[in-house]
Amino acid sequence: MLGSFASLAGALGLFMAASVNAQEPCGGTVYNGTGTFTVKNYGTEYTVLTMFGANNNPGSEDYLLYCGDIPAPQGQAILDMGVSSNVKKFKVPVTSVLVSGTFTSSYVELAGGQKNIRVLENPQNIVSPCLQEEFKNTSIVPLNSAIFNQYLTVDVGFRENKDPGQIKDVWVPMSIEVAPLLRAQYINAVSLFFNSGSQALITYNTIIGTYNQLKIDMSGIPNENKMRIGWVKYDFGNKTWKLRNTEFTRGIITDAGGIPFPLVGDGVTSEPDISPTDFKILMTNADIIIDQTEFPADGKGNYTSLFGRWRALAGFTGTDFIPRVLDLHKVYSLDNTVNQIGISDYQYRMPSRPDLLLRDVIAVQYPEYNKGYRTRFLNGNFQYGGAPDFTLGPANCTTTPMQYNSGDITTSNPNPLFTGLPTPPPPVVGGGIYGIGGPTQGDGTSGSGKSKTTSVVIAVVCVAAVLGAAFAFAFYKWSRRAKEDRFIELEEEMNNEIPLS
Known part of the structure; x- marks a missing residue:
């Protein structure tokens, strides 16, 4: 027994020595x-x-x-x-x-x-x-x-x-x-x-750990209290709005305690066109809009007119109807940090720093969660005609950490009691995949629920046909019975009024 212990101790010693020298x-x-x-x-x-x-x-x-x-x-x-x-x-x-x-x-x-x-x-x-x-x-x-x-x-x-x-x-x-x-x-x-x-x-591990902790905290928000987020862009080439529906955008929105569009329906592509009718339904139901439109260079320097141009493309230039998301100033672009010629760092940093984007999407939905946090990518000044919060140039090298992309890596303290907003957003209205799932009135193109509308119409026609046939058959039976009853009445009257000889 002692020999076995000595052998074990010797083996452990060799292992520890190897570990130290490894x-x-x-x-x-x-x-x-x-x-x-x-x-x-x-x-x-x-x-x-x-x-x-x-x-x-x-x-x-x-x-x-x-x-x-x-x-x-x-x-x-x-x-x-x-x-x-x-x-x-x-x-x-x-x-x-x-x-x-x-x-x-x-x-x-x-x-x-x-x-x-x-x-x-x-x-x-x-x-x-x-x-x-x-x-x-x-x-x-x-x-x-x-x-x-x-x-x-x-x-x-x-x-x-x-x-x-x-x-x-x-x-x-x-x-x-x-x-x-x-x-x-x-x-x-x-x-x-x-x-x-x-x-x-x-x-x-710090980046991933922070991301996952934020995700855990947001998972405690009841579904009825979650905010609906539309991630969109305008395609100037095809002159149409597109929904950013990639695994990345859906993942960020969901992990941040939000609900991505489309609200219903399967089989929607990663970047489908949105018809004008559907876009109005989306805007009506959205609590937050993240816009990724790449505006031509001629308009990027004039922030005052940029959002006006965006509203015109969205079809909301008058005062007859203003969606709640516009009225509450909840439209964000992705250029809150730019260089001196206006290039955003979103595409540059986002692949390696998803934790920053997650923090941003949480902050614009639930500012009470992390008070005082300033977004890195999401630009709230966009809807006010203001410039991005951060413009960085060579001179900022002395004031910004040398490791620019690793200078703001932080952890997140757990907050398991967070339940989102005190009151839930308004209920969903309208039809199609951007509304409550029913048929959409209007053009119904580009995945707006056109197939559902068609099926509903066919169903209504079929039901009407069945009801019509049943009604016709009942009417026929009723009229025939009425004629037979009247014939019997006439026969009885004749028998009573004309005596047999």
Whole structure:
């Protein structure tokens, strides 16, 4: 027994010693994304990262990371890892970065690699003030696909479109129709190239933990107290309103304790057209409107007239009928933080920071939940003709944290007693999928319940036909019985008045 205990103690000692002396794998401690990427470690020197396309981006791509002073693996060593001999190889941590697809910069920032960006696509579109400063002092140059030697000056290029032919490209798939938390997983994948996987995992867990806590708090709101939110945009090309009905927009609204449109019906596409009749029904029933219209550049600088133009497109220019959502000033654009030329950071930060958008959608519905919170993306000044709250330029680099996208990562304290508004919103009115589900009066196009209207009409006709036939048959039986009774009466009268001889 004593010998067994000694053996166990010796084994534990060796385990503890190994744990103390253990080194992190190449790239740092990692998190395997669910359906977005996988990681396989080979000791502490080699890591194979496989990135998968999300939703509309099928396929996958492998990357081999090697650390320290060792040379890049070759030949059989690569094949033993189960990847192709021409796999893309990167010595990490990388020190110079190219970014194609502006939104991928947000992942680089969260991974701690902002200072390593040397080439950037459309740097004038960046809202991050320190990236603007670096572009101003020429530390960052614009990406020019015609200048091939730009790739010679960097260690890695992060792109939203896969390019198997470019050996320095790492594919960060872009998809707008995925669940809100899915794209945040790329924080961990990108961090491996900077050998900051351990710190990135803490950042990621804080973002996800905050999001899920907010979601839990909002789940306690009774259904009758939840607010109805329409996420819309105007398509100038087709001259029609569209509903933003992606998995992302529906997920954010639902997680924020709201009810997304359409209110009823299945099989609605991710971005259906909304007929004028249906749009009025939607506006009548909406408690909040989030507008994602991309206005032409000629009108973006004049905030005073911008909302007037929006109202004209929506068909509410007079005073005969003003929807409650307009009367209460509950229409928000997505440009509350912009750079000096008016570019919003919504598309830039949103993929990696869904927690900020969730906070925003909660705040405009239930301001009592987090008093004093100032929205990052949702712009309430839009409906008043005012400018966005935050305009950032290179000079703001000294007042804004260097890690712009990680400077406002906070936790959320649980509030399980929150039940939303003290009184529920008004009941739903109107027909079709944007109302109570019945037939819509009017054009009834673009998923407005036209099929339901048709079925109702057919049903009414069928019922009328059946009732008509039944009535005709009853009338026939009644008239025949009446004739027979009258014949008997006449016969009796004749028998009484004319005596038989």
